[in-house]
Amino acid sequence: MDLSTGRRDDWERRYRLMSLMRRFEEACLEGVASGEIHGELHTAIGQEAIAAALAEHLLPGDALTSTHRNHLHAIAKGVPLVPLLAEIFEKETGLCGGHGGHMHVFSPEDRFSATGIVGASLPVALGHAYAARLEGRDAVAVAVIGDGAVNTGGFAEAMNMAGVLRLGLVVVIENNEWAISVPFSASSATPTLAERAPAYGAVGERVDGLDIDEVSAALGRAVGRARTGGGPAVVEAMCYRFRGHYEGDLDLYRDGAEKARRIAEKDPLRLAEQALDAAGLVTSERLAELAASADEEIRAALAAVRAAAQPDPRTARDHVFASGLVPANAVREETTA
Amino acid sequence: MTVTAARNINVSQATAEGLRLEMEADASVLVIGEDVAAQGGVFGSTRGLLKAFGPGRVLDTPISEMAFTGMAVGLAMEGYRPVVEIMFVDFIGVCLEQVYNAIAKIPYMSGGRVPMPVVIKTAGGSIGAAAQHSQTLWGLFAHLPGLRVVAPSNPYDSKGMIAAAVRSDDPVVFIEHKGLLLQRAADFAFGAAVPKECYDVPLDRAAVVRPGADLTLVTLSGSVRHAVAAAAAAADRGVDVEVVDLRSVVPIDWETVCGSAARTRRLLVVDEDYLGFGLSGELITGVVERLGLGALDHVARHGTPDVPVPAALSLEREIVPGADSILAAVLRAAGGTR
Numbered sequence: 050m051d052l053s054t055g056r057r058d059d060w061e062r063r064y065r066l067m068s069l070m071r072r073f074e075e076a077c078l079e080g081v082a083s084g085e086i087h088g089e090l091h092t093a094i095g096q097e098a099i100a101a102a103l104a105e106h107l108l109p110g111d112a113l114t115s116t117h118r119n120h121l122h123a124i125a126k127g128v129p130l131v132p133l134l135a136e137i138f139e140k141e142t143g144l145c146g147g148h149g150g151h152m153h154v155f156s157p158e159d160r161f162s163a164t165g166i167v168g169a170s171l172p173v174a175l176g177h178a179y180a181a182r183l184e185g186r187d188a189v190a191v192a193v194i195g196d197g198a199v200n201t202g203g204f205a206e207a208m209n210m211a212g213v214l215r216l217g218l219v220v221v222i223e224n225n226e227w228a229i230s231v232p233f234s235a236s237s238a239t240p241t242l243a244e245r246a247p248a249y250g251a252v253g254e255r256v257d258g259l260d261i262d263e264v265s266a267a268l269g270r271a272v273g274r275a276r277t278g279g280g281p282a283v284v285e286a287m288c289y290r291f292r293g294h295y296e297g298d299l300d301l302y303r304d305g306a307e308k309a310r311r312i313a314e315k316d317p318l319r320l321a322e323q324a325l326d327a328a329g330l331v332t333s334e335r336l337a338e339l340a341a342s343a344d345e346e347i348r349a350a351l352a353a354v355r356a357a358a359q360p361d362p363r364t365a366r367d368h369v370f371a372s373g374l375v376p377a378n379a380v381r382e383e384t385t386a
Numbered sequence: 387m388t389v390t391a392a393r394n395i396n397v398s399q400a401t402a403e404g405l406r407l408e409m410e411a412d413a414s415v416l417v418i419g420e421d422v423a424a425q426g427g428v429f430g431s432t433r434g435l436l437k438a439f440g441p442g443r444v445l446d447t448p449i450s451e452m453a454f455t456g457m458a459v460g461l462a463m464e465g466y467r468p469v470v471e472i473m474f475v476d477f478i479g480v481c482l483e484q485v486y487n488a489i490a491k492i493p494y495m496s497g498g499r500v501p502m503p504v505v506i507k508t509a510g511g512s513i514g515a516a517a518q519h520s521q522t523l524w525g526l527f528a529h530l531p532g533l534r535v536v537a538p539s540n541p542y543d544s545k546g547m548i549a550a551a552v553r554s555d556d557p558v559v560f561i562e563h564k565g566l567l568l569q570r571a572a573d574f575a576f577g578a579a580v581p582k583e584c585y586d587v588p589l590d591r592a593a594v595v596r597p598g599a600d601l602t603l604v605t606l607s608g609s610v611r612h613a614v615a616a617a618a619a620a621a622d623r624g625v626d627v628e629v630v631d632l633r634s635v636v637p638i639d640w641e642t643v644c645g646s647a648a649r650t651r652r653l654l655v656v657d658e659d660y661l662g663f664g665l666s667g668e669l670i671t672g673v674v675e676r677l678g679l680g681a682l683d684h685v686a687r688h689g690t691p692d693v694p695v696p697a698a699l700s701l702e703r704e705i706v707p708g709a710d711s712i713l714a715a716v717l718r719a720a721g722g723t724r
Contacts, residue, residue: 146497149495155496155499164487173488202480
C-alpha cells in the first residue's frame, strides 16, 4: 500500500467508502435475519477493496455490468444508496419498484445493470463498449465477474469479440476462490485466470484484491488502456468469500478453521486500518470516526427503507412490455374475476 | 396505401427493403449477426445494408451468438435498436439465455426503466433440412413472457412487419420462413404487391386472407399459402373455409380469431410448430374461454407431431402440414355435415 502522507485525504475517503460498503451488506444481513429479504442474497463481504478501487476509475459515461453479487459494484458506480437498499428489501421505493430484487438491479442513469446468470454480464458490457465506439466516446465498459464465470462460453465469446473489435472492455474478475462449492483449483485449467487474456488479444494481470492500492493501480492501467483505444484488459483480483455462496448456505464444503483464519487475517478493512495506523497516516481514532459516520449513513438508509411500503400488488402485471401491452391471460383473469 | 407498381421481388428482398428504410429513418437501428454484412444474410434478407450503412451499423460477427445477442442488450441500454440475426431459429439454444433472461425480462425487472427495443430476426420452417435446421419454435418464445413473437406469410407483410418490429419498443422475435424467403411476389395469392415506400403492418392484427362461412382455419407463416390452396380445393368439395393468418403469436389477435370462429362455429388450427404444449392448444383454449363451450360445434388441430423433423423428404412430408394434409384436416373438421 502506498501510505505517503500526501494521500491522507484519499485514504480517508477510501476507508470510509469501504466501511460504508461493509455496513451496507451487514444491513442486508439484518434484512435476511428478520425475514424482510426473501430468496437468495449474495454478499461480497471481504471483497470491498475491489469495488472501492473501481469507484476511483469509473466516470458517469462508463458502463458497469455486474453479477448476482452486485451491491458493492452498484455503490461504486454511484447508484443512490436508499433506492438500492430499498430494491434489495423489495420495497415500492426500490430502484425497480420491487420488480427486480437484489440480483436484478438496474440504474440506467448510472449505466449500471446486473444479472443473476453467471457469465451473462460480459456480453452486455460488449454492447456498451460498442456504443462508445460508434459514438467516438472514450467511455469504457467494465464487466465484473467471478472466477466461475471465466469458465463459461460467454467469457470466450465476449473476450474474442472485444479482442477482434479492439473494444474498450475491462473485465474485472473477483477471484474469491469458490464457485459455490467448487474450489478454484478444481475448476480452472490454468493456474491463473489473467493468463487467459492474451489468447483474446487482451492484457491480463493478477493482483491482491485485498489491497485497494494495488487493485486501483491495476484498474488504472486497464481502464486507461481501454479508454485510449488500447483494447480489452483483464484484472484478476484475488480475494476470499467471507460468507457462504448465499445467505443460508451451510458452507460445509470449506474447512471451518481455515475459513476463520482467512477472515481474521485477510479482512481488507482491517488490513487497511493496521497499515494506516502503523504508518501514522490516519489515526485509529480518525478511522473509528469514519467508520461511525458510515454506520450512521447506513442506519438512516435502513430506517428509510424499513418505513417504505411493499409494492402495490396491482403493479405485478406492469412493465412486461414497454409498449404497455398486457399479457392476454392477465387480462383474462381480471375480466373473469 | 397506394401501390406504385407490381414488383416481382422475393420475400427476402422485401425484408431487406423494410430494414433499409428503417435504418435510413433512424440512425439508432443496427444489424448484428453472422454473415449479415458482406454476404447480406444466407437468404439475402440483409442484402445491400452494408453498402448503404457501413460496417459500424451492419456488423458481421464471429460465430458467437451468446456474445452478440448479449451485446444487443448493452446496445439497447445505450439507446440503440439492434436487429440481431440468428441465422436459423434452431440455433437459439446457444443464446436463449440472453433472449429470455435478459431481453425479455429486463423491461419488467427494471420496473419499466430499461426498455429492450431489440429484434431477434431468425428463420424457421421445414424445407428438407432435417432435425436441427427445420424447426419453427414460435411456441417456445411465446411461452416466455416479455417477447412479442411474429411470423409473416407473404412479401407485403414481411416488409411491413420488419418495419413495425424495428419501431417497436418491445423486443420482437421475428421468424421468417425459409420456404418463403426465396419465393417471388408473383407466386403469392395474397400480399403480393409490395410498395416501394415505407409502411408498416401492425404487429397485433391478424389478417383474414380468405373469407369463408363454414370453418375458421387459423394458421401463420409458411402454412398460410398451403391453407389457401387447401381452402380452394375444399371449396370444390362444398366447404367454404375462412383462412386467418395470425401474423402474431404474441399477442394473439383474439378479436379477429374469435369473431371468425363465432360466425363459422368450427375452428381448425394449423401449426407447423410442434403440436404439444403449443400455439394450437393455446388458441383453442383461448377461443373457448372467450366464447364459451356452446359457441363452437367443432374444434380441431393439425400440427407437426412431437417428433424431430426427419431428413428424408418422404418422412418430412408425413409429419409437417402441407396443402394435402391440411385439406384432409379441413374435410375432417367439416365432417359429417357435408
